Amino acid sequence: MSKTYPPSESFTKSAHIDASGYDAAYARSVSDPEGFWAEEAKRLDWIKAPSEIRNVDFTLGQVSIEWFRDGTLNVAANCIDRHLETRGQQTAIIWEPDDPKEPAQSISYADLHRRVCRMANVLESLGVRKGDRVIIYLPMIPEAAYAMLACARIGAIHSIVFAGFSPDALSARINGCDAKVVITADEAPRGGRKTALKSNTDKALLHCKDSVKCLVVKRTGGQTTWVEGRDYDYAEMALEAGDYCRPVEMQAEDPLFILYTSGSTGQPKGVVHTTGGYLVYAAMTHQVTFDYHEGDVYWCTADVGWVTGHSYIIYGPLANGATTLMFEGVPTYPDASRFWQVCEKHRVNQFYTAPTAIRALMGQGDEFVTKCDLSSLRLLGTVGEPINPEAWNWYNDVVGGGRCPIVDTWWQTETGGHLLTPLPGAHALKPGAAMKPFFGVQPVVLDPQTGEEIHDNPTEGVLCLKDSWPGQMRTVWGDHERFEKTYFSDYKGYYFSGDGCRRDADGDYWITGRVDDVINVSGHRMGTAEVESALVAHEKVAEAAVVGYPHEIKGQGIYCYVTLMAGVEATDELRKELRNWVRTEIGPIASPDLIQWAPGLPKTRSGKIMRRILRKIAENDYGSLGDTSTLADPSVVDDLIENRMNKG
Ligand code: 6R9
Numbered sequence: 268m269s270k271t272y273p274p275s276e277s278f279t280k281s282a283h284i285d286a287s288g289y290d291a292a293y294a295r296s297v298s299d300p301e302g303f304w305a306e307e308a309k310r311l312d313w314i315k316a317p318s319e320i321r322n323v324d325f326t327l328g329q330v331s332i333e334w335f336r337d338g339t340l341n342v343a344a345n346c347i348d349r350h351l352e353t354r355g356q357q358t359a360i361i362w363e364p365d366d367p368k369e370p371a372q373s374i375s376y377a378d379l380h381r382r383v384c385r386m387a388n389v390l391e392s393l394g395v396r397k398g399d400r401v402i403i404y405l406p407m408i409p410e411a412a413y414a415m416l417a418c419a420r421i422g423a424i425h426s427i428v429f430a431g432f433s434p435d436a437l438s439a440r441i442n443g444c445d446a447k448v449v450i451t452a453d454e455a456p457r458g459g460r461k462t463a464l465k466s467n468t469d470k471a472l473l474h475c476k477d478s479v480k481c482l483v484v485k486r487t488g489g490q491t492t493w494v495e496g497r498d499y500d501y502a503e504m505a506l507e508a509g510d511y512c513r514p515v516e517m518q519a520e521d522p523l524f525i526l527y528t529s530g531s532t533g534q535p536k537g538v539v540h541t542t543g544g545y546l547v548y549a550a551m552t553h554q555v556t557f558d559y560h561e562g563d564v565y566w567c568t569a570d571v572g573w574v575t576g577h578s579y580i581i582y583g584p585l586a587n588g589a590t591t592l593m594f595e596g597v598p599t600y601p602d603a604s605r606f607w608q609v610c611e612k613h614r615v616n617q618f619y620t621a622p623t624a625i626r627a628l629m630g631q632g633d634e635f636v637t638k639c640d641l642s643s644l645r646l647l648g649t650v651g652e653p654i655n656p657e658a659w660n661w662y663n664d665v666v667g668g669g670r671c672p673i674v675d676t677w678w679q680t681e682t683g684g685h686l687l688t689p690l691p692g693a694h695a696l697k698p699g700a701a702m703k704p705f706f707g708v709q710p711v712v713l714d715p716q717t718g719e720e721i722h723d724n725p726t727e728g729v730l731c732l733k734d735s736w737p738g739q740m741r742t743v744w745g746d747h748e749r750f751e752k753t754y755f756s757d758y759k760g761y762y763f764s765g766d767g768c769r770r771d772a773d774g775d776y777w778i779t780g781r782v783d784d785v786i787n788v789s790g791h792r793m794g795t796a797e798v799e800s801a802l803v804a805h806e807k808v809a810e811a812a813v814v815g816y817p818h819e820i821k822g823q824g825i826y827c828y829v830t831l832m833a834g835v836e837a838t839d840e841l842r843k844e845l846r847n848w849v850r851t852e853i854g855p856i857a858s859p860d861l862i863q864w865a866p867g868l869p870k871t872r873s874g875k876i877m878r879r880i881l882r883k884i885a886e887n888d889y890g891s892l893g894d895t896s897t898l899a900d901p902s903v904v905d906d907l908i909e910n911r912m913n914k915g
Pocket of ligand 1: 528573574575649650651652653654675676677678679680681701764765766778780781
């Protein structure tokens with residue numbers, strides 16, 4: 268049994284939820300979901316309070332998910348207006364620019380109200396009305412938040428395209444949701460470099476309807492070309508725009524946003540989230556998971572281009588009247604100390620990031636962390652992928668100084684908010700475990716072959732959800748059939764997450780990764796994450812990705828791509844050493860068959876390793892790599908192909 272980390276007495280004392288509080292509230296949330304969520308809905312200011320709480324059907328062919336159906340509200344009014352009286356002068360958003368020499372900004376709730384109203388009026392003057400779609404293609408600047416909230420204010424549906432995406436990806440999304448307006452900036456500074464967003468948008472718009480308008484925020488003042496009658500200068504228009512714009516009354520089930528996300532097949536899907544349920548869920552999870560208290564400074568390092576940025580930089584925190592930090596830059600610019608310097612500078616209390624960032628920083632040494640004053644930190648969080656125990660321990664010891672609980676939050680674009688996570692004042696943490704269901708969430712482990720629920724512990728299988736929660740996606744934009752097929756057809760009557768998981772003897776959940784990443788070696792099923800975790804536990808390994816490849820005798824063999832720590836020599840000796848290392852860490856069945864030195868791994872711009880590509884290379888099938896254009900650095904693929912291990 269590995270070490271567990273119970274919450275400290277002092278943390279539990281002031282926490283929103285302690286252990287018995289969790290047990291009681293969880294039990295109620297599943298035995299009386301109507302009563303539970305009717306109560307939780309009161310977190311929001313409704314124009315008309317809902318009387319119908321849930322209408323849910325997971326039956327294939329008639330999947331339908333509705334929460335708070337007859338309620339009406341406005342998301343922007345909930346995130347801004349209702350705070351004005353009590354905290355108008357409190358900082359809503361701290362903005363920290365890419366370049367630390369540029370001053371940070373503090374935007375109060377009163378400022379935010381004015382800015383969002385102006386942006387809303389600008390959008391209205393461009394013809395945007397309730398139900399219209401607006402694409403947001405911006406850097407991590409305050410205008411991105413204004414744009415989101417301005418859309419919500421007038422009932423327009425936003426769809427954010429991460430600023431790292433190409434013109435092709437952008438035009439596909441503009442056309443996919445038939446957007447009226449694209450909001451962009453001249454350039455996006457990141458890590459000391461600049462991406463020419465306006466010029467990308469110009470290219471994208473060549474493939475879109477002529478009627479699409481382009482609203483341009485000037486971030487750097489860089490050179491742009493201008494198309495009269497199509498392009499509009501945001502700063503100029505905002506000067507003219509009025510300071511007030513009335514929030515539109517929305518139905519709870521009116522769409523709030525669309526966010527495109529990739530699945531295992533086909534083109535990215537437009538995940539649709541709606542107004543009432545999404546906001547209740549984002550607000551509640553933000554408060555409870557991060558144990559957010561009035562006055563705290565909270566920082567989520569994600570980009571608003573991903574769901575984490577939607578729920579946990581903007582909507583959840585602002586609905587709670589929090590101070591939320593928006594960071595334009597990257598963890599390693601100007602150097603590997605930047606995250607910690609920002610924490611020190613703004614006295615951050617809760618810090619939420621991704622394991623990939625933790626691993627990258629861990630490889631740079633402790634000094635970058637220890638030279639900063641991190642005494643303000645009270646809680647740490649991770650999201651996006653399983654965290655290996657070494658990274659967890661480093662995060663805990665070096666960043667958190669052993670004082671800060673770590674919430675390992677498992678969720679997806681599709682889920683709107685956290686589904687599995689420890690609650691920091693309630694649960695004894697286990698490094699690498701996503702632990703417990705959030706309130707109202709009913710995870711089940713299914714046998715992937717039979718689709719039957721497994722009730723005994725410990726166990727392992729595919730992770731499904733048996734019932735709905737308010738933050739669940741409602742449909743795929745324009746393609747409800749695809750929604751049903753993707754999530755409700757493999758296991759009838761359940762929402763299928765696409766992830767595998769383990770439930771230990773205590774009933775705690777451990778995500779083992781996407782089920783398409785599970786490999787079967789000599790009849791033994793193994794999570795590639797397990798082998799990866801073992802490899803990165805070795806002091807010379809910075810990062811590793813493991814996939815299966817066809818093996819004559821074993822069925823599948825284990826193929827490892829390994830990135831070494833800076834300065835470590837790649838030798839055959841070291842290969843042997845690593846193989847033995849994994850054998851002793853996990854057992855002989857996990858012994859790597861092939862180890863390829865990888866100077867870089869193919870990652871999406873959000874930092875997820877693209878295992879699909881690594882599998883193809885390992886399988887000798889690199890003729891059909893598929894779309895590599897969304898990779899952060901497509902050139903790493905060529906190097907991997909060149910140096911593939913089992914040639915011929
Ligand atoms: C929020 C987000 C979703 C996929 C998900 C899973 C992986 C996310 C995780 C995790 C292990 C965690 N994932 N959180 N795996 N532990 N705490 O990341 O959304 O980009 O849609 O990705 O990410 O595989 O299915 P999204």
